[in-house]
Amino acid sequence: MGKTDIGPPDFRNFLPPIIKKNYGKWKYHRILEPGVLVHVSETGKEVYTVRMGSGRLVTVDFIREVCDLADKYSDGYLRFTSRHNVEFLLTDKKKIAPLKKELAAKGWPIGGTGHSVTSIVHTQGWVHCHTPATDASGVVKSVMDELFEYFGSHKLPAQVRIALACCLNMCGAVHCSDIAILGVHTKLPKVDHETLRNVCEIPTTIAACPTGAIRPHPDKEKKSVIVNPERCMYCGNCYTMCPAMPLADGEGDGISIWVGGKVSNARHTPMFSRLAIPYLPNNPPRWPEVTSAIKNIVEVYAKHANKYERIGEWIERVGWERFFKLTGIEFTPLHIDDYKLSTTTFRNTTQFKWG
Amino acid sequence: MRMAKSETPLLDELEKGPWPSFVKDIKRVAERKPMAKDLLRQLELSYKDKIGHWKHGGIVGVTGYGGGVIGRYSDRPDLFPNVAHFHTMRINHPSGWFYTTKALRTICDIWDRHGSGLTNMHGSTGDIILLGTFTEHLQPCFDELSEAGFDLGGSGSALRTPSACVGPARCEWACYDTLDACNDVTHEFQDYLHRPMWPYKFKIKFSGCPNDCVAAIARSDLAVIGTWRDKIRVDQAAVQAYVAGEISPAAGGGGKKAKFDIQKDVIELCPTRCMEWNGKKLTIYNDDCTRCMHCINVMPEALRPGKDTGVTILVGGKAPILEGALMSWVLIPFMKFESPYQEFKDLAEKIWEWWDENGKMRERLGEVIERMSMRKFLDAMGLPAVPQMVKTPRYNPYIFF
Ligand code: HEM
Ligand code: HEM
Ligand code: SF4
Ligand code: SF4
Ligand code: SF4
Ligand code: SF4
Numbered sequence: 005m006g007k008t009d010i011g012p013p014d015f016r017n018f019l020p021p022i023i024k025k026n027y028g029k030w031k032y033h034r035i036l037e038p039g040v041l042v043h044v045s046e047t048g049k050e051v052y053t054v055r056m057g058s059g060r061l062v063t064v065d066f067i068r069e070v071c072d073l074a075d076k077y078s079d080g081y082l083r084f085t086s087r088h089n090v091e092f093l094l095t096d097k098k099k100i101a102p103l104k105k106e107l108a109a110k111g112w113p114i115g116g117t118g119h120s121v122t123s124i125v126h127t128q129g130w131v132h133c134h135t136p137a138t139d140a141s142g143v144v145k146s147v148m149d150e151l152f153e154y155f156g157s158h159k160l161p162a163q164v165r166i167a168l169a170c171c172l173n174m175c176g177a178v179h180c181s182d183i184a185i186l187g188v189h190t191k192l193p194k195v196d197h198e199t200l201r202n203v204c205e206i207p208t209t210i211a212a213c214p215t216g217a218i219r220p221h222p223d224k225e226k227k228s229v230i231v232n233p234e235r236c237m238y239c240g241n242c243y244t245m246c247p248a249m250p251l252a253d254g255e256g257d258g259i260s261i262w263v264g265g266k267v268s269n270a271r272h273t274p275m276f277s278r279l280a281i282p283y284l285p286n287n288p289p290r291w292p293e294v295t296s297a298i299k300n301i302v303e304v305y306a307k308h309a310n311k312y313e314r315i316g317e318w319i320e321r322v323g324w325e326r327f328f329k330l331t332g333i334e335f336t337p338l339h340i341d342d343y344k345l346s347t348t349t350f351r352n353t354t355q356f357k358w359g
Numbered sequence: 360m361r362m363a364k365s366e367t368p369l370l371d372e373l374e375k376g377p378w379p380s381f382v383k384d385i386k387r388v389a390e391r392k393p394m395a396k397d398l399l400r401q402l403e404l405s406y407k408d409k410i411g412h413w414k415h416g417g418i419v420g421v422t423g424y425g426g427g428v429i430g431r432y433s434d435r436p437d438l439f440p441n442v443a444h445f446h447t448m449r450i451n452h453p454s455g456w457f458y459t460t461k462a463l464r465t466i467c468d469i470w471d472r473h474g475s476g477l478t479n480m481h482g483s484t485g486d487i488i489l490l491g492t493f494t495e496h497l498q499p500c501f502d503e504l505s506e507a508g509f510d511l512g513g514s515g516s517a518l519r520t521p522s523a524c525v526g527p528a529r530c531e532w533a534c535y536d537t538l539d540a541c542n543d544v545t546h547e548f549q550d551y552l553h554r555p556m557w558p559y560k561f562k563i564k565f566s567g568c569p570n571d572c573v574a575a576i577a578r579s580d581l582a583v584i585g586t587w588r589d590k591i592r593v594d595q596a597a598v599q600a601y602v603a604g605e606i607s608p609a610a611g612g613g614g615k616k617a618k619f620d621i622q623k624d625v626i627e628l629c630p631t632r633c634m635e636w637n638g639k640k641l642t643i644y645n646d647d648c649t650r651c652m653h654c655i656n657v658m659p660e661a662l663r664p665g666k667d668t669g670v671t672i673l674v675g676g677k678a679p680i681l682e683g684a685l686m687s688w689v690l691i692p693f694m695k696f697e698s699p700y701q702e703f704k705d706l707a708e709k710i711w712e713w714w715d716e717n718g719k720m721r722e723r724l725g726e727v728i729e730r731m732s733m734r735k736f737l738d739a740m741g742l743p744a745v746p747q748m749v750k751t752p753r754y755n756p757y758i759f760f
Contacts, residue, residue, distance in 0.1 A: 006421075006501050006502035006503070006504070006505030006506060007422040007505045007506075008422075008424065008505070008510075008553070009423075009510065009550070009553060010452050010505060010508065010510045011451065011487065011510050011546040011549055012451035012510060012520075012542065012545055012546075013452070013453045013456040013508045013509060013511070014453070014542060015453040015455050015528075015538050015542055016455040017453075017459075018436055018453050018458050018459050018462065019457055019528060020457075022641075023457075023528050023529060025557075027527055027528060028527035028528060028536070030529060030531040031531055031663075032531055032659045032660040032663075033530075033531060033610055033659060034607070034610050034611050035610045035612045036611065036613075037610040039745070041610075043530075043531070051385075051529065057378070057379065058379060058480070059378070059380075059381045060469060060479045060480060060481065060482075061381040061385075061390045061478075061479055061490075062381070062384060062475055062477075062478055062479075062480055063384050063385060063387065063395070063476050063478065064388070064467035064470055064471050064476045064478065065384070065387050065388055065476070066384050066411060067463055067464075067466075067467050067478070068463075068464060068467055070463075071460035071463050071464055071687070074460050075460050080459055080460045080461065081457070081459055081460070082457075082458060082460065082463075083455065083456050083457045083458065084456040084458075084480055084481060084484075085456070085525075086456075086481065086524065086572055086573050086574075088481065090480075091583075093529070101484070111377070111379065112379060113377065113378065113379070117612055118609060118610070118611065118612020118613060118614075119609070119614065120612075125483060126483075127483060127611070129403035130402055130406075130410075130412070130413075131398070131402060131490070132413065132429075132431060132445065132491070133411065133413065133492060134411060134413045134414060134415050134416065134431070135411075136411050136437070137677065139402075139405065139406070140369075141381045142373055142406070145373050145376070145380060145381060145382075146373070146380055147473055148378035149375075149376030149377060149378045152376075152377045152378055155378075156614060156616040157614075158611075158612055166607075169678075172679050172680060173678065173679075174679055174680070174684075175483050175575065175678075176483045177483070177577055177578040177677075177678040177684075178678075179577065179678060179679065179684040180574065180576075180686065182591055184510035191449075199576045201652055206547065211722075214681050214682060228456075229433050239679075239680065241680065241681060242392075243415070244680075247414075247415035247416070250415075252410045252411060253410070254408050254409040254410045255409070256712055257409060257410070265479040265577075266577075267571050267574040267576055267577045268569070268570045268571050268572075268652070269569035269570070269571060269576075269584075269650075269651055269652060269655055270569065270570055270651055270652045270653050271628055271630055271651055271653045272630065274571075274577065276684060276686070286409045287367060288405075288406040288409065289369040289370060289372040289373055289406055290372055297677070308748050309694050311624060311629055312374075312609075312613075312624065312653070312657070324705050343403035343683060344682070344683055345683075351474050353646065
């Protein structure tokens with residue numbers, strides 16, 4: 005039997021010598037071109053980073069191929085970024101060009117630096133989870149294909165961070181992204197009374213619902229529950245606690261789009277993403293409604309925002325009424341909050357624009 | 360050559376386009392691994408039905424651990440017997456996601472022997488995710504991994520694998536050693552990671568500066584973010600060089616042709632307007648600076664964080680489930696942060712004790728604080744109320760004197 009609780013391997017054993025020697029001594033960096041950085045140490049030493057985009061769903065074959073390149077170009081070391089990108093850390097400037105050539109030959113894109121769209125942080129979707137309202141990897145691939153020109157360039161006003169979560173559990177915690185793609189259920193849980201009786205505790209199931217939408221079945225004999233359609237917000241908490249209440253529905257499930265969030269404290273304080281589009285249908289394999297909606301938002305933003313303005317900062321400056329006008333996105337009753345603290349989002353001033 | 364009709368016509372569409380294709384990648388492995396093949400076939404069915412085909416949960420694991428493995432079963436084992444089980448193992452990543460190719464190849468070899476060959480590098484908490492294996496492979500796979508120096512991550516109502524930005528390993532702005540802190544804290548709290556015991560999950564994230572590259576404010580119950588108390592370090596000659604157009608602003612990240620206008624791009628975008636440029640010299644009124652990083656991000660060769668560095672500690676961040684999304688709130692405006700991080704570890708223990716005592720099932724720390732009040736929480740922590748904790752004082756007069 006294996007040893008338990010040994011914890012993660014010590015990162016110090018995995019640091020390239022150049023990093024070890026200059027640890028904590030970095031003085032400044034430059035982005036030489038999209039996807040290629042140089043960091044300069046107080047000691048005068050330089051390390052070159054070549055950043056490569058990667059879907060996060062990858063196979064052992066892919067990892068081995070990446071390792072082959074790291075063996076050849078970066079002395080057998082590499083790292084991943086917090087957004088699933090792969091980074092090769094080079095000590096020899098002359099190796100950048102041949103590495104780029106090999107990456108290009110494999111069709112692996114270089115970029116994700118500066119004012120770009122970098123890899124999309126995302127969750128499992130239909131590939132692995134049991135509660136998704138959409139797929140993750142397929143939507144991400146489709147969106148990145150559509151926005152590809154922004155990955156390997158610096159032509160946006162600021163960085164655009166996109167994230168996807170396939171249900172409201174939001175394993176990817178996408179709620180503070182420039183653009184968040186969020187899978188939503190729109191149909192009531194389908195209570196399977198026969199199963200519920202056998203596998204779920206009724207009090208726990210009732211308590212799972214944040215809005216109190218679940219009640220004991222009026223027919224006590226049934227030993228089951230019913231859902232009040234007026235109160236259900238399709239969050240899936242009941243299903244998490246009780247497998248007899250699935251919400252997934254081939255026609256009802258889809259995607260909502262949220263914009264203007266950020267986590268960094270740079271300039272503006274961190275912001276939540278706000279609802280832009282309540283519902284777009286799941287349309288695999290390419291989700292054209294979703295990809296074109298996102299492209300539209302990115303392009304309108306690129307055209308109208310000032311330099312260094314993240315999407316949320318731009319919208320705050322011009323106003324949400326202007327955002328809806330410029331993007332042509334329809335404003336609906338669903339955009340008006342009706343959950344806790346909703347009134348903090350209502351306008352209490354006569355100051356607004358006509359559009 | 361005989362053209363066999365593809366079993367996955369919908370997924371095949373995702374082989375097209377310039378972004379790397381996970382379908383192409385999985386197909387290679389599917390040629391030698393029936394599990395990867397059935398995964399694609401089941402996914403194709405999902406693409407057709409627009410619905411997932413995995414059953415709800417199922418508790419599986421390895422000896423001695425309460426979590427770290429996510430049980431997963433197909434709801435169509437009749438059609439896809441090779442993914443009848445498709446359990447996931449979460450593996451603690453090394454801080455900062457640095458690897459030797461030797462270590463990665465070892466993981467690949469183990470996963471080739473015991474699993475589907477599919478992974479996430481990495482999951483959204485930061486773990487290496489080994490995606491898909493049968494129950495009988497879990498223990499032998501774990502045994503080999505632990506022999507190779509890797510351990511399981513967290514799942515369930517436990518501490519989740521803490522994560523850290525690249526920090527001092529390759530970032531000039533790191534205000535403390537994020538990697539050492541993350542590694543140290545993860546080792547210290549192994550028991551909490553591996554044996555679920557709390558109301559719900561708990562996340563810790565370490566960012567080296569206010570740019571917060573691991574999204575600690577949005578995504579962790581306990582966020583540790585580097586900051587400083589003294590002055591931004593200014594190299595006036597380098598400021599001049601930026602103004603003269605000799606250095607690209609934003610390290611070149613704003614595009615080659617981005618013209619630099621110090622007044623417009625820095626001074627006027629400073630949220631506190633605490634900077635002045637008189638054509639020769641940049642003055643920063645540091646008392647008014649809120650350390651937002653903007654000027655430093657734009658002129659990294661001229662400006663650097665101060666030298667009296669430490670961290671701001673924030674608590675309560677989380678995604679929507681159950682009561683709505685929260686971003687972390689400032690708890691301790693400044694703490695020195697050096698190995699062995701004892702003050703921080705004591706604080707974490709205190710927080711967990713309070714949360715465990717007061718939290719209901721599936722209630723995250725932020726929600727308990729919201730329900731019980733920050734005041735009660737501060738009392739329990741023995742921490743003073745300071746104005747840095749709030750955006751504004753209360754506006755409602757219902758005071759519990
Ligand atoms: C130009 C100077 C900057 C450098 C050198 C830099 C460096 C980095 C690095 C190395 C990462 C990857 C971290 C990791 O994987 O551990 C990263 C990620 C991130 N950075 Fe920065 N950063 C810069 C500016 C900014 C700015 C100005 C912001 C916000 C306005 C920002 C926000 C983020 C965020 C949110 C992430 C996490 C997501 C990601 O990995 O892409 N960064 N940054
Ligand atoms: C009620 C709330 C939640 C439930 C019931 C839940 C459930 C799950 C389940 C079932 C999985 C496994 C997916 C799979 O591999 O099959 C998962 C994965 C994961 N969850 Fe959650 N989740 C919840 C909230 C969150 C939140 C708020 C976060 C982060 C802030 C999070 C982070 C993760 C991560 C990192 C994974 C790993 C897989 C990935 O990266 O997609 N979860 N969650
Ligand atoms: S976001 Fe929802 S559906 Fe997606 S992996 Fe997490 S729990 Fe599963
Ligand atoms: S989906 Fe959410 S709101 Fe609807 S019944 Fe279930 S727990 Fe309640
Ligand atoms: S959070 Fe700050 S210190 Fe850490 S990598 Fe990002 S910019 Fe650097
Ligand atoms: S760090 Fe931000 S607040 Fe401070 S001087 Fe620079 S731009 Fe202004």
